Amino acid sequence: MRRWLWLAAAAVIVIAVGVTLVALPRGQEWTSSSPEAVAEFQAGIDAQMKLYEDDARRHFRRALELDPDFVMAGLYTIDGFRHDGDEAMAEALRGKILAADLGALTPRERFFVERARARIEKRPEDAERLLDEYVARYPNDPYILHQKALRAWGRGDLDEAERLNYRLVEISPNWVIAYNQLGYINMMKGRFTEAEEYFKSYRFIAPDQANPHDSLGELFITLGRYAEARETLEKAIEIKPDFWAAYGHLALLGAFGDDPELVDAAVARATELGAPESLLTSMGCLKDYTALRNAEAWETILQQADSPCVQELGDGFAVITTHFAACKIADWKTAEAIEAKTAEFISKASDGDDMRKAEPFIGALRHMEGIRLAVQGDHGAAAEKLREADQHLTFMEAGSAIYKLINRAILAEVLLADGQDAEAAALMAEIRAVNPVLAADFEASGLETLGLEQG
Numbered sequence: 214m215r216r217w218l219w220l221a222a223a224a225v226i227v228i229a230v231g232v233t234l235v236a237l238p239r240g241q242e243w244t245s246s247s248p249e250a251v252a253e254f255q256a257g258i259d260a261q262m263k264l265y266e267d268d269a270r271r272h273f274r275r276a277l278e279l280d281p282d283f284v285m286a287g288l289y290t291i292d293g294f295r296h297d298g299d300e301a302m303a304e305a306l307r308g309k310i311l312a313a314d315l316g317a318l319t320p321r322e323r324f325f326v327e328r329a330r331a332r333i334e335k336r337p338e339d340a341e342r343l344l345d346e347y348v349a350r351y352p353n354d355p356y357i358l359h360q361k362a363l364r365a366w367g368r369g370d371l372d373e374a375e376r377l378n379y380r381l382v383e384i385s386p387n388w389v390i391a392y393n394q395l396g397y398i399n400m401m402k403g404r405f406t407e408a409e410e411y412f413k414s415y416r417f418i419a420p421d422q423a424n425p426h427d428s429l430g431e432l433f434i435t436l437g438r439y440a441e442a443r444e445t446l447e448k449a450i451e452i453k454p455d456f457w458a459a460y461g462h463l464a465l466l467g468a469f470g471d472d473p474e475l476v477d478a479a480v481a482r483a484t485e486l487g488a489p490e491s492l493l494t495s496m497g498c499l500k501d502y503t504a505l506r507n508a509e510a511w512e513t514i515l516q517q518a519d520s521p522c523v524q525e526l527g528d529g530f531a532v533i534t535t536h537f538a539a540c541k542i543a544d545w546k547t548a549e550a551i552e553a554k555t556a557e558f559i560s561k562a563s564d565g566d567d568m569r570k571a572e573p574f575i576g577a578l579r580h581m582e583g584i585r586l587a588v589q590g591d592h593g594a595a596a597e598k599l600r601e602a603d604q605h606l607t608f609m610e611a612g613s614a615i616y617k618l619i620n621r622a623i624l625a626e627v628l629l630a631d632g633q634d635a636e637a638a639a640l641m642a643e644i645r646a647v648n649p650v651l652a653a654d655f656e657a658s659g660l661e662t663l664g665l666e667q668g
Contacts, residue, residue, distance in 0.1 A: 250279035423456035437650030498522035576605035
């Protein structure tokens, strides 16, 4: 009850979302001699809040053009130059940040510059200390509090991330990205009803933004509510045709919803509009390997083991499918080589605050090891590997959520082969409670993906 009262109050408080996205503290916000530059910079912040990254980069760069001495614009433009491959300009801006006069800046700006310096100079402990000190000194500054929430999220401390995002919407109800974070945190915790509440509140507060609709679409894919997922993803694209994530999610929906025409259409639309090459490659790989797997074209899949889809996408669907194909035809050398390469990714994946980077790789490796052991006949060891995979796979987003459910379904098959019928039935009940469509499809196949002989 308290949650609903709080959400209702937040909805009443939020006004003029189209004008500004954040309730800012009093006083000078950004230090610049150019009001036009400040307006561009704030427009960049607003675009960033909406997850319109291309728009944000354009606004930040324009702000810097209008005022080359605008320190915060320079700081926020560094990633834009790196995104464009202009390392020389990025390096020049880094040098300018290192030389900036902190005395001329606001406390918030000093925090961002001091932390940037600490990171550039590879002083991670100082960067951590600065964040904690500034939050303690300015507990109601949403910009700094948001950084602490992101740090907690990156470390996998969901309880702390949840607490901090609650605090964000209390002090700045128009800080709408916090609703998004709360939705995903609840997804990761398996609290899907609460996740839907937050995503729908996010959509109510910012109906003219694409991301609330996209996030809700991911939840609906996870829950097997495919028609609703397609409707809300299409709404995201209607609002912002270059909101590329929605095309990727439509392709995912088509792949797992057994609708290859939807996958084809999503790829074609994104290509026509000039989507980033990385997204088009990922969508194309999903399209091709979904078709190959559905056709059980194991030999063809292995013949393409050196393709960019397999070699460049880490723990992606093509890698898992290639490993699966190797196991289906008992090509253990290829299967174990893929596992070894994934293990190499794991050793490189953990980086600074974002400890979540390693998790999908670990989950993928344990899943593949479990598949191989199951097909080789070691059902007990396979079940342990698949249980480990489940611990590392999350409901954080649609792709990983479906992967987690499929891993559980395969574990159920292994348990049945091992004579553990009661545990397998309990696991199927868990899958059905999340995504009844996926559970029904698996049951219709006779609870058989690997082709194991049931005990």
